[in-house]
Amino acid sequence: MTINYFLGAATGDHTRVLLTLFLILLAAKLLAELFERLHQPAVAGEIIAGVLIGPGLLNLVTPSESITTLAEIGVIFLLFNVGLETKPTAILKVGRQAALVAVLGVAVPFGGGWLLMQLWGGTSIEALFVGTAMVATSVGITARVLSGMGLLDAPTARIILGAAVIDDILGLLVLAVVSSLAAGSVNYLEILTTAGLAIGFTIFVALVGAPVVTRIAPRVDRLRSGHGFFILGLILCLGLSVAAVYIGVAAIIGSFLAGMALAEAAEGHPKMHRQINGVTEFLVPFFLVNIGMQLRLDVFRSPSVIFLCVLVTMVAVATKLFGCGLGAISLGLNRSAQVGMGMVPRGEVGIIVAQIGLGLAVIGPELFGVVLFMAVATTLIAPPFLKLLYAGEPAATQEIGPADAGGIVASGDLCKIG
Amino acid sequence: MTINYFLGAATGDHTRVLLTLFLILLAAKLLAELFERLHQPAVAGEIIAGVLIGPGLLNLVTPSESITTLAEIGVIFLLFNVGLETKPTAILKVGRQAALVAVLGVAVPFGGGWLLMQLWGGTSIEALFVGTAMVATSVGITARVLSGMGLLDAPTARIILGAAVIDDILGLLVLAVVSSLAAGSVNYLEILTTAGLAIGFTIFVALVGAPVVTRIAPRVDRLRSGHGFFILGLILCLGLSVAAVYIGVAAIIGSFLAGMALAEAAEGHPKMHRQINGVTEFLVPFFLVNIGMQLRLDVFRSPSVIFLCVLVTMVAVATKLFGCGLGAISLGLNRSAQVGMGMVPRGEVGIIVAQIGLGLAVIGPELFGVVLFMAVATTLIAPPFLKLLYAGEPAATQEIGPADAGGIVASGDLCKIG
DSSP: OHHHHHHHHHHHHHHHHHHHHHHHHHHHHHHHHHHHHTTOOHHHHHHHHHHHHSTTTTOSOOOOHHHHHHHHHHHHHHHHHHHHTOOHHHHHHTHHHHHHHHHHHHHHHHHHHHHHHHHHTOOHHHHHHHHHHHHOOOHHHHHHHHHHTTOTTSHHHHHHHHHHHHHHHHHHHHHHHHHHHHHTOOOHHHHHHHHHHHHHHHHHIIIIIHHHHHHHHHHHTTOTTSOHHHHHHHHHHHHHHHHHHHHTSOHHHHHHHHHHHHHHHHTTOHHHHHHHHHHHHHHHHHHHHHHHHTOOGGGTTSHHHHHHHHHHHHHHHHHHHHHHHHHTGGGOHHHHHHHHHHTOOOHHHHHHHHHHHHHTTSSOHHHHHHHHHHHHHHHHHHHHHHHHHTTTSOOOOOOSOTTOTTOOOTGGGTTOOO | OHHHHHHHHHHHHHHHHHHHHHHHHHHHHHHHHHHHHTTOOHHHHHHHHHHHHSTTTTOSOOOOHHHHHHHHHHHHHHHHHHHHTOOHHHHHHTHHHHHHHHHHHHHHHHHHHHHHHHHHTOOHHHHHHHHHHHHOOOHHHHHHHHHHTTOTTSHHHHHHHHHHHHHHHHHHHHHHHHHHHHHTOOOHHHHHHHHHHHHHHHHHIIIIIHHHHHHHHHHHTTOTTSOHHHHHHHHHHHHHHHHHHHHTSOHHHHHHHHHHHHHHHHTTOHHHHHHHHHHHHHHHHHHHHHHHHTOOGGGTTSHHHHHHHHHHHHHHHHHHHHHHHHHTGGGOHHHHHHHHHHTOOOHHHHHHHHHHHHHTTSSOHHHHHHHHHHHHHHHHHHHHHHHHHTTTSOOOOOOSOTTOTTOOOTGGGTTOOO
16 A cells, blocks of 8 residues: 555564564464473473474564564573572582583583594584584573473572583683684683683672672662662673673673672562563563574485484484583482483574584585584473473472562562473 | 684674663663753653764764664553553543544644745745654653653543544554655545554454453463463554554554553553563663664754754644644643643654655755754653643552552553653
C-alpha cells in the first residue's frame, strides 16, 4: 500500500527487526513449552527453535547486528544473575578443586582435538585450532539448567562456576599462543602481561569489589533518580563486562564477577532481583536462538564431513567429561560426572574461536562448519544429561530476604527451566 | 596487544557496541541524578546526556542499528507499562473529550506550520511537510513524566493518552496524503482502507482484546516453562507492536493497547509488573539518549537558520498548547494547559516524519535539521512545564494487588522521575 510504502521509506529495516524479535521470542517460548511437556530441558528447545527458524531450515530470521547485540546482553545478564546468587566465599572454598578441574578440562580436550585432527590428516595448525576450540566452555548453558532446577547451591555447581572462570582465562592464553603461532611469531612477554591482567582483574573484583560494593550500596539506594540499586547493578554489570573484554577475557566473566560482588548487598533487595530477572528472561531467548541460528546444514555435503562432525563432537564430549571428571574424581563418580557434563557445552565461546580461526585463514569454511556443528551439538547434548545426573540432588531452599511476601524462590525462580 | 588484536578480529565491533551501551547508560543515569538534584525532570537530563555524548558534541557514541533497536524496544516497553496501568474503560470514559483534543491538536499545529513556512517563503510542499511534522505527538515523554509523578490516574492523563492514540491515527492519514501529494498522485481509496484498518485494529484490541486476555491469563500462568504471565506479556507487547506497524500506525500504539488489554489480568501479578518494569528501566535510557543524539549542531550555520529553528519551535509549542488546550477548555484553564503541554513533545515521531521528508527529497538537509531541532527542543521544553502544571495534583494511591508486601507503589514506582 502507498502509505506503508512511504512509512517504509524510513522504517522498513526497522519493521523487519521488530518482526524478527517477535518471531524469535515466540518460537523460543513455544519450543520451550513443548520440550518441558516432553520432560526435556527448555534450553535445548530454545536452541532448536533457532535451528528451525534460522537460515539452516525455514530461513524466517537471519543473524543481524541487533540480534547479536541482544544475544550478547542476554548471556551477560544470565551470568550476572548467576553471580548474584553466588557469594565469593562459596567459590573460594572450592578454589583448589575448581582449578584442578579447569586445568584438566583444558589439557585433555586440547590434546584430544589436536590428536584427532593429526590422525584425520589435517595440517598441524588446523590441529592446534580444533584443539583450541575444544577448550572453550560456555558456562551460560549449564548455569541456566542448574538455576532452573534450583541447584546453583549444589556443591558441584560452585565447582563448575569456579572452573569456568579459570577455564576462560586458560582458554584465552591457549588461543593467544595458537593465534600467534598461526601468524608466525609468539611474543611471550605480551601473553604473560595479558595473563597477569586477567588474573589480577578476577582476583581484584572477587576480593576487593564485594566489600566495597556492600558498603556503597545502601547510599546508592537513597539516590534521587529512583531504582538506585537496580541502576547500580546495571552499570556494574555492563561496566565490568566491558572491562573484561578489554582485558581479553569473555564479557560474561566480567558480569559474573559483578554479580558476585553485589551478591551480599543484593540479599535484601527482592525488588532488584525481580527487575534484573525480567531483563534476563526477556533477553536470554535471543542468546539461545542465536546459537541455534549459527548451525549450517550445508556443511553436510559429503559423507566424510558428516563423519568428521560426529567424530569431533564425540571427542569434544568425551574429553571434557573425562578431563573435568578426573579433576573432580575425589567427590565420587556421580558428582565427577556432574562436573564433567556441566563443562561440555561449547556454545558461543566455541563459535567465537571458530570465527577467529576463519578470520586468520588457518581453517577453511569446511572445518569452520565442523567446529560450529560441534559447538552447537555439545550445547544441545549436555542439558538432558545434566537433568538426569542432577535428578537426585535436593533443590535449594529459599534464601532471599523476607521483605518480599510474593517470594522469590531463590535461584530456582531465576531462570525457570524444569 | 597481540591477544586483544586476535580476539578483536572476531569481536572488535562487538566490543565497541558493548562499550557504547555502557557509556549511554552511565551518562543517562548521571545526568538524570544531576537533574533531579536541580529539581528538573530526569527525562530532560537523559536526553541532554545524548546531546553531550552524541555526535553533536563529544562524539563518544554514534547512532547504530543496535542502539536504534534498543531505543525502539525501550519506548515500546515504556508505553506497554503505561498501558498496564490503564483500564480500557478509563479511556473510553474520556473518549469524546480526547477526540476533540486530538482533532484540534492536529488541525491547529498543521495550519500553524503550513502558514509559517508560507510566510517564510518555502515551497508549498515544504510548507505541507513542516505542517505534518508539527502534527506528531511523542506521548512516551509525557507518559514517563506523569508516571514518575504517580499521576497516570489524573483525569487529564487519561485524556492525553486517549488523544495521543487518536492523534497518531490522524497523523498517519495526514502523512499519507502529504506524502502522496509529494509523489504526485493521491489514491484516496487506499488511504481510506488504511484509515479503516487502523481504527478497526485499535477498537478491536481495546474492546475485544481485554476480555479475551483476562480469560486466558490464568491458564497461561500454569504453563510448564515458568514465568507464563510475563512471557504472555512480552509476546503480546511485541506482537501487537509489529501488527501496528504493518497496519501503518506507530509501534507504541500497539504496545500501549497490548498493555491495556492486559491491565485487568495483571492487577494480581506484582511479580510480572516488576519484571516488565526491569526491562523498561533498562531500555528507556537508550530511547531518551537516542533522541538527544539526533540533534545536529551543524545546522546552525547561518543566523537565518537559527532564527527559523527558534520560530518553528515556538510555533510548534504554541499551536499544540493552544489547539489541544482549546479541546479541553471545558475542564478549566489549568487542566486545559496540562493537556496542551502534555501533547507538546514531538520526540521520535517528529524525527521519523523528518526522515520521510528527507527520503522523498521534498525537504533539504537544512530544513531537515530545523525539523529535527524542533522535535528534540519540544521534547526538552515540555517536561519542566509539566512538572509545574501538575505540581498541585494529588499523587495516585496504591492500586496494585496486596500479594507483594515489598510493595509496588502503583504507577509512581514504574518510571521514577520526581
